[in-house]
Amino acid sequence: MxxxxxxxVAITGAARGQGRSHALRLAEEGADIVALDICQEIPVADYGMASGTDLEETAELVRKTGRRAVVKQVDVRDRPALDRAFTEAVEELGRLDVVVANAGISPVGMNRPLSAFTETIDVNLLGSISTVHAALPHLADGSSIIVMGSVAGLAPELAGNGVAGPGGYGYSFSKKTLIDYVNWLAVQLAPKGTRVNAVHPGNVATRMVQNESTYRTYRPDLENPTEADAEVLFRNFHAMGVPLLDPIDISHAVVYLASDESRYLTGVQLKIDAGALAQREIQR
Structure with a gap:
């Protein structure tokens, strides 16, 4: 078994990147998957969002493991749509045991509009909270809620350092605020045996990081920076010397928090950052 x-398990942002990785790793361990994603462009992000084809590919990969998959194209900023999506998915699959609030954007850059700040908060913070709240009526006692944070929440200046612009500040604010949300909600749900935990990755090899806008932001000294140019900074960021974490490194933690192995873990802020924050602390 x-x-x-x-x-x-329901996962937002499941069409690619970390969301797809979580879906496949959980399916390999026996879970049926509700894969949710907007599958539309969010222009302020300045890098392409996943498509409906990507979402269907995630579902097919899940089905190849022998597990069921239900897909829902839904914007986490649209609470009524989320409510409908969860209701329909539970009607089809019969239950809901885990929700992973994973969807997010990171529109970094100095010359970005104010909407880079506001829309990042709408997606990363309000979207995560709406996802959890839409799932709550369907979650039985003893369920698991997993919120995807970031090292930028545990050390906000890492993203809100001026260079990242309004989107960086919005990203930091969102992830930092989710820390308190997880702690407070964990206490509210503890009597039911339902756990609420957050996972805080370092830089992960997904489109959110691997895009031209990010490269230009962190290598402004170069006219046309490449991924290799940016990796020099990413490697120095992680104390263990890896430029980018693999999504599967985060997915292993998600599986643990989704499983009964973590039945007494709640209110945990789990960092998976290859020593980035520890290094920062001793260098102060």
Whole structure:
């Protein structure tokens, strides 16, 4: 039996990147998956969003493991749409045991509009909260809620350092605020045995980081920076010397928090950052 055998897990931002990785790793351990994604462009992000084809590919990869998959194209900023999506998915799959609030954007850059700040908060903060709240009526006692944070929440100046612009500040504010949200909600749900935890990755090899806008932001000294140019900074950021974490490194933690192995873990802020924050602390 798998570690989450028979559970139903809903994941936002599931069409690619970390969301797809979480979906596949959980399916390999026995979970059925509700894969949600906007599958539309968010122009302020300045890098392409996943498509409906990407979302269907995630579902097919899940089905190849022998597990069921339900897909929903939904914007996490649209609470009524989220409510409908969860209701329909539970009607089809019969239950909901875990929700992973993973969807997010990172529109970094000095010359970005104010909307880079506001829309990042709408997606990363309000969207995460709306996802959890839409799922709550369907979650049985003893369920697991997993919120995807960031090292930028644990050390906000890492993203809100001026260079990242209004989007960087919006990203930091969102992830920092989610820390308090997780702690307070964990206490509210603890009597039901339902856990609420956050995972805080360092820089992960997904389109959110691997895009021209990010390269230009962090290598302004170069006219046309490449991924290799940016990796010099990313490697120095992580104490363990890896430029970017693999999505699967985050997914392993998600599986643990989704499983009954973590039944007494709640209110945990789990950092997976290859020593980035520890290095920062001793260098102060």
């Amino acid at each position: 798998g570690r989450v055998d028979g559970k139903v």
